[in-house]
Amino acid sequence: MVSNDLDSIQNWADTWQMTFNREKCKVLHAGNKNVHYKYHMGDTEIEEGIYEKDLGVYVDSEMSSSRQCGEAIKKANKMLGYIVRSVEFKSREVMLKLYNALEYCVQFWSPCYKKDIAALERVQRRATRIIPGLKGMSYADRLKELNLFSLEQRRLRGDLIQAFKILKGIDNVDPGDFFDLKKETRTRGHKWRLDKGAFRTENRRHFFTQRIVRVWNQLPSNVVEADTLGSFKKLLDEILGSISY
Numbered sequence: 001m002v003s004n005d006l007d008s009i010q011n012w013a014d015t016w017q018m019t020f021n022r023e024k025c026k027v028l029h030a031g032n033k034n035v036h037y038k039y040h041m042g043d044t045e046i047e048e049g050i051y052e053k054d055l056g057v058y059v060d061s062e063m064s065s066s067r068q069c070g071e072a073i074k075k076a077n078k079m080l081g082y083i084v085r086s087v088e089f090k091s092r093e094v095m096l097k098l099y100n101a102l103e104y105c106v107q108f109w110s111p112c113y114k115k116d117i118a119a120l121e122r123v124q125r126r127a128t129r130i131i132p133g134l135k136g137m138s139y140a141d142r143l144k145e146l147n148l149f150s151l152e153q154r155r156l157r158g159d160l161i162q163a164f165k166i167l168k169g170i171d172n173v174d175p176g177d178f179f180d181l182k183k184e185t186r187t188r189g190h191k192w193r194l195d196k197g198a199f200r201t202e203n204r205r206h207f208f209t210q211r212i213v214r215v216w217n218q219l220p221s222n223v224v225e226a227d228t229l230g231s232f233k234k235l236l237d238e239i240l241g242s243i244s245y
Contacts, residue, residue, distance in 0.1 A: 002037075003039060006046075020041060022044045025046050026048070027046050027047070029061055034061075051067055056105065062203075065111050065113075065116065068109040069109070069111050069116040069119060072101055073120060075101040076101040077123060077126075080098060084130060090131050092131070092147070094127055095127055098123065098127055102120060102123060102124075103154065103158065106158060107158060107162050107208045108208070110155050112206035112211075129142070149240065149241075156240070159208060160216060161232070161233060163179070163216050164224070166178050167179065167192060181193065181195070182195050191225075192224045193217045194212075194213045195213075196210060196214070219236075222235065223236055
C-alpha cells in the first residue's frame with residue numbers, strides 16, 4: 001500500500017512537472033517486528049533513518065523518548081547558562097523560561113525511563129540553586145520556598161489537565177478517540193472513571209492515554225466534576241502532592 005501511495009505521489013509530480021527533494025525523504029521503520037522493506041520514489045530508493053524530527057519532537061524507530069529528553073535537557077541547559085552569565089537578578093521566573101524547553105509537547109514524549117526522569121529533574125535542581133537566598137536548602141525545601149512542583153509532578157499535572165480538557169469537551173476532539181469510560185456501575189469512585197486499554201508493548205503502556213488512567217481514576221469526584229478548567233486546576237493543585245504515582 002505504501003509503495004502504491006509513493007507511486008501515486010510520483011505520478012502526480014510528473015504530471016504537474018514538479019520535483020520532490022528525495023534527499024529529504026526518509027523511511028522510519030518503527031517496532032522490532034517491522035519488516036524493513038525498501039521503498040522508492042520513481043527509480044530512487046528512499047534512505048532509511050533511525051529517527052526524525054517532526055514539529056520539534058524527535059521520533060525514533062524504538063518509539064523511545066530518550067532522544068527527545070536529551071535534546072530538551074541540552075536546550076534548557078544552554079538557556080540556563082545564558083541566564084547565569086547575563087541575568088543579574090535571578091528569581092522564580094528563571095524556571096518559567098526553562099519550562100518552554102523542558103515541557104514542549106511533553107504529553108507526547110513524557111519520559112518513562114528512570115535515567116531520563118532523573119536527568120530532566122537535574123536541570124531544575126541546578127536552576128533552583130542559582131536563586132539567591134536558597135543556598136544550603138534541600139531540593140524539596142527550595143521547591144516549597146519557590147512554590148514549585150518537581151518536573152515529574154508538573155508532567156503529571158499536565159497529563160491530568162489535558163485529560164480533563166478532552167473529556168469535558170474543552171478541546172475540540174472526540175474523547176472516544178483517546179479514552180473509554182468504564183461501563184460498570186459502582187458506588188465507589190467518580191462517574192468519569194476510565195478503562196485501561198490492552199497493549200502488547202512496554203512502550204504503549206507509557207503512552208498518555210494509558211499512563212493517565214490509574215491516577216485519573218483515583219481523583220476525588222469533586223475534582224473531576226469541577227465546573228471549569230480553572231476550578232479543576234485549583235483543586236488539583238491542592239491535592240497533587242499527596243497523590244501516589
